[in-house]
Amino acid sequence: MSGIASVDQVQRFLFNKANVRGELVQLQDTYRDILSSYTYPPIIQTLLGELMAATTLLNATLKFEGEIGLQIQSDGIIKYAVVNGTHDLKLRGVARWDETVTELPETFSALFDKGYLVITITPKEGERYQGIVGLEQPSLAGCIEQYFLQSEQLMTQVRLFAQQGDNPMAGGTLLQILPTSSEATNVAESTDFAHIAALTDTLKAEELFSLEATDVMYRLYHQEEVEVFTPAAVKFECHCSRANTIIALQHIDKTELLKIVEEDGDIKMHCQFCNKEYCFDALDVETIHSGFDPDASPTKQ
Numbered sequence: 001m002s003g004i005a006s007v008d009q010v011q012r013f014l015f016n017k018a019n020v021r022g023e024l025v026q027l028q029d030t031y032r033d034i035l036s037s038y039t040y041p042p043i044i045q046t047l048l049g050e051l052m053a054a055t056t057l058l059n060a061t062l063k064f065e066g067e068i069g070l071q072i073q074s075d076g077i078i079k080y081a082v083v084n085g086t087h088d089l090k091l092r093g094v095a096r097w098d099e100t101v102t103e104l105p106e107t108f109s110a111l112f113d114k115g116y117l118v119i120t121i122t123p124k125e126g127e128r129y130q131g132i133v134g135l136e137q138p139s140l141a142g143c144i145e146q147y148f149l150q151s152e153q154l155m156t157q158v159r160l161f162a163q164q165g166d167n168p169m170a171g172g173t174l175l176q177i178l179p180t181s182s183e184a185t186n187v188a189e190s191t192d193f194a195h196i197a198a199l200t201d202t203l204k205a206e207e208l209f210s211l212e213a214t215d216v217m218y219r220l221y222h223q224e225e226v227e228v229f230t231p232a233a234v235k236f237e238c239h240c241s242r243a244n245t246i247i248a249l250q251h252i253d254k255t256e257l258l259k260i261v262e263e264d265g266d267i268k269m270h271c272q273f274c275n276k277e278y279c280f281d282a283l284d285v286e287t288i289h290s291g292f293d294p295d296a297s298p299t300k301q
């Protein structure tokens with residue numbers, strides 16, 4: 001165990017003078033819980049860890065209730081990898097790859113062919129937003145930086161880390177210039193941003209995975225003026241439910257469902273995120289396709 005208290009937390013901070021906001025995340029149990037749901041090779045464990053750290057960092061910037069998802073899709077060895085997080089920082093994720101490939105590559109880029117990253121923001125109320133960026137950079141962090149530069153015109157620095165072995169941990173940092181109203185301040189701000197980004201660049205994985213967040217920040221920014229906010233807890237939690245599974249089954253023809261029950265004894269619906277299994281027998285099928293009102297469920301997808 002790492003023995004640090006600030007794991008499974010995200011720490012937000014602000015460089016008031018420089019108009020730059022920052023975040024730092026360290027994940028341990030959250031990461032291990034996701035890794036425990038499937039046997040992932042090390043390179044895919046790393047990818048999931050980085051996706052989890054990135055989702056948490058982007059999530060902490062949401063100003064409304066809802067969900068954020070980072071999904072990679074490709075024609076290469078990785079078919080897809082996705083991590084979703086709710087506004088209260090409950091994460092779940094899964095990756096699927098070509099398991100016939102016995103020797104996986106060691107670099108990020110070699111995992112993908114025609115790969116892209118989809119960032120989906122789903123507010124509880126209002127329109128869903130989706131942004132897409134090609135996986136053209138040599139790291140996930142680089143791709144996310146490129147996304148912010150392209151789609152939001154916001155200078156952003158992302159650093160992501162994941163380690164395996166006896167003490168699996170994932171984490172990272174995000175710096176982002178705050179959108180300003182004044183053009184004149186832009187040059188000064190970009191200089192300030194570059195300075196803070198250079199400081200952040202000195203962070204090493206072993207520091208992030210062995211020091212308290214406050215100690216990491218002291219090492220990096222002790223000469224800067226930083227306003228630090230209360231850290232927020234991150235945890236692994238799947239929000240799949242029997243009710244949501246029922247809604248999915250309502251979209252399938254009743255005779256088809258009954259045929260499955262007849263052949264297999266029951267219908268098994270398996271959640272790929274948490275491995276939970278939901279079973280339905282013939283009586284359940286009859287109920288699902290008669291009295292159940294889908295609109296009565298608050299957790300409708």
Ligand SMILES: [Zn+2]
Pocket residue numbers: 238239240271272273274275276
């Ligand atoms: Zn689940």
